[in-house]
Amino acid sequence: MERKTVKQELHQEMRKVYGSTLVELAKKDANIVVLDADLMVANGTGVFYEEFPNRAFEIGAAEANMMGIAAGLSTLGKIPFASTFACFASRRVFDQFFLSCNYARLNVKLTGTDPGITAASNGGTHMAFEDLALMRVIPDITIVEPSDNVSLAALLPQIAYREGCAYIRIDRRSTQVLYAGDESVTLGKIHVVKEGDDLTIIACGIVLVPEAIRAAELLQREGISAAVLDMHTIKPVDIETILQYAAKTGMIVTCENHQIIGGLGSAVAEVLSEKLPTPLKRIGVDGEFGQVGSVEYLKNAYGMNAESICAACKEALKRIR
């Protein structure tokens, strides 16, 4: 009976899991506070305002100010979770997040929702394909992109209590559950989804981890054994696991809902090129801006689907065979 309840909760929209997980954290810790920039309804934090009206701050559509206020709260030992769309969290408030929060060595957790193609009908203006690149250059920051509700719920408490600023990249509407019953998702540690011998697909996020899993199934039908890794923590990079699978399979393919410059693919490339040069193919957006469309349409438009990943893997294998 109880297990059923858990299951139902898990299949909620990601934003609901985000809001309710923060509420659970806040019940145990009076320092957890929430800030929004007129996207409380969109980002699922409304439940926090109901539970803790004195610890939830609606700042209005003033994201820069929200970051400064979060910084000020953090100086008092609060652990602020500030949420807005990924495009605003990165492009719009980079200097405020960089200086008032990170440079000041404070403890602000910034959540960017609707990253990349999940911005869908909000289109090119709202479609952040560069947020990971911007965030990754900030010293000591933690960056995560969970691929399902289980990993989001598992990672949020770990992020809350890892000292320092963090950037959390999540979808709002996905109800995806990939890891039901698996409580092993650990911040900073790649989650091995599937073992394989011929190549390794490293993916992140709700769009590309399931496509990578499906691509591995397609490859299997053709006798190619692909390992699939969920690199939910973009920073700090799990160097050890990347090198382990590079050594084991001799070929890496990265998949991200982001420009192939500066994000997951770059992070993996940096590790490989310095430590264990290994053939690499990066899948993601290659120098294009965003546009409107359904997630399905956009997956095809940017080659973020299993078929494209499968084809890229076969092409990449040809290079080394």
Added chain:
Amino acid sequence: MQEKDIMALTEKAREIRIATIDAIGRSGGGHIGGSMSIVEVLVILYYRYLRIDPKDPRRRDRDRMVLSKGHAGPTLYAILSDVGFFPKDWLHTLNEGGTRLPSHCDMNKTPGIDMSTGSLGQGLSAAVGMALGLRTDGIDSVVYSIIGDGECHEGQIWEAAMAAAHFKLHNLVAFVDYNKMALDGYIDEVMNVEDLTSKWVAFGWYTQRVDGHDFNQLEGAIDKALKEPLRPSMIVMDTVKGKGCFFAEGKITSHKMPFSYRDAEEAIAQLSRKGGK
């Protein structure tokens, strides 16, 4: 305020100017103009109002100072060392490699600095966050913040202004250092901020305007601000950029100017001759 108190503060302001000019002079120059224009307000706050404990710089129930115009750090450093947060000889290391006193305020390097500032427009938002958090925790501390007049060009200042009034942060007392000069020229030519007083009134702040070099006026305004029960307070201070430093006072080039230590010595000598009056 009694005459002897004014004399004591005036003497303290003279000492702080000397220490600030000396520190900036040793480093070959710096943000002298905006450092000189806020000497009186920082002196009256640190020697008459702020509840602080130099032995416990992070004490939870202390009053906070967010110097949003972070480039005026040297004046604050002169005061912090004078009240005992760190040794005075640190002032001689201003801007040297490895120093704990960088040009712009850094809360992780300098004891007594409550917020890292330097990118204009950001400090006031942090002050709003502090005031909100203190109220949430039931701590009756006051958050003071000083912003520049040129800083009022930044949109974030007005975001913070709106939020402070919205949240009824009566525990926030801010000042504009209205020295009428930005880096590129006179404020009204670079980008006019007038009617500055009316703008803060319109944003819902309890707003006063004073001569920022007059201790009596500053005291009157701060006392009234601290009694305001519902609104954040803004005290618009008419000031003179470079005040008290002969080669910088009233000079449009004084925002960040190089100067020799000989100039510094001459400025210090002039200020020293004024002492004891």
